[in-house]
Each structure stands twice: as C-alpha cells, then as structure tokens.
Amino acid sequence: MTKTLNLIKRLALFFLGMSITQIGVALFLKTNIGSDPFTLFTQGLAFRLNKTPGTSNMVILFILFCIILIIEKSRINIGTIICMVGVGPIIDLGVKAISFFPIASLNIGLKMLLVVLGCALISVGFSILSASKVGMAPNDIIPFIIKDKTNFQYRWIRMTLDISFLIMGFMLGGVFGIGTVIAALLTGPFIQFCLPYGEKFVNAIVKDQVEDKRSKNYIEIFLRKIKKN
Secondary structure (H helix, E strand, O other): OHHHHHHHHHHHHHHHHHHHHHHHHHHHHHHOOOOOHHHHHHHHHHHHHOOOHHHHHHHHHHHHHHHHHHHHHHHOOHHHHHHHHHHHHHHHHHHHHHOOOOHHHOOHHHHHHHHHHHHHHHHHHHHHHHHHOOOOOHHHHHHHHHHHHHOOOHHHHHHHHHHHHHHHHHHHOOOOOHHHHHHHHHHHHHHHHHHHHHHHHHHHHOOOHHHHHHHHHHHHHHHHHHHHO
16 A cells, blocks of 8 residues: 555655746747757757647657657556656646736846746756656756667767757747756756755655655556556
C-alpha cells in the first residue's frame, strides 16, 4: 500500500511540476517578445500549421517520442508519456487563462517582467518535476541519447540543439526578441537555484526515504511490464 501511495504522490508531483512549467511557457507566448528556443520553435510551428501552440507542442513531442522509441526505448519512462500527452493541453489552457489579462496592451518593461516571472515558474516547475524522478520529456531525453552515442559533452549538445530550435523557430515565424535573451540568461541560473528546494519539497511529501527506494523499484517494475506488453 505504501509503495502504491508513494508512486501516486510522485506522479501527482510530476504533474504539478509539469503544469507550473507550462504556465511559464504560456506567459512567454502571451507577452510575444520572444521566448526560450524550444518554445520559439513550438510557436513557429503553430503559425505554420495554423494550430494552437499546445497542438504543435504535442506534434513535436510525439515525433521525438517515436525517435526515442526506435533508437533507445529504455529511456522512456511513465513521465515521458505523461509529458507527451499532457504538456500541449496545459499550454493551451494556460494561454486561455492568461488571455483574460490585457498583456498585449502592457508596455515593454512590464512584458519583460512577465518573461522573468515565466522563467521563475519554469524553474520552480522543473525542479519539482525533476525531483519526482518518474521521467523526462522527450525533448529533454534526446540530448542524453546523443551524448551517449557520440561522447560529446552535454553542454555542447544542448547548445547546438537550442540554436537549431531557435533558427528553425525563427524561420517558421516564431518571435525572437528581448524575451529570448532574458530566457537565455535567467532560466539556467534560476533552475540551479530552485533544484535543491524542489528536492526538499518532494522529500517532504514523500517522506520515508526507505520507502522511496522501494517506490522507485516499483516504478521500474511497472514500466518493464508496460514495455513487455
């Protein structure tokens, strides 16, 4: 019973972290002064497909998921599947909720502050998501696969992918601006600052560390059964 409860707690925390992160992404989109490279790519594809950002995000994550499934399916975790189907709708819901506020009419200074708030939300959400230890989004898995296949340093792979997403997004019509610069400068440091607090938050809810280890094993057994089927 405790193992099942711990698994439920971790999944709930993962979903909470994912939701907070996507609200930050929605803020990026609504300020329309630029965003992080992956969101910029999502925005550009949305313009080209004439779809919502959430729908274009689902398309991208599904393609990346299929690539991972073919190349190295052992990387897929339950959190990966949750991200693939859940991130898009949460982005669209966040965009609709934020649309009730007159963000478009704000001056550039206030929009920049909202981008900073978006960076903070993404960092808080990611720290909780990461500490829940039930998996990563497909776009976060790809750099690790490349690293293992090529032995290149992770930071260079991540930088190359970010630049690629930025260029493709800009060519597709995504907005590159001061928000992109803010996101590039602040998101990394914000995440580094938030990670220990995210760990403490998750540990406070999933309190028994011994049971945590058992819960982790339970998750692994559960995922092995899924992969066998």
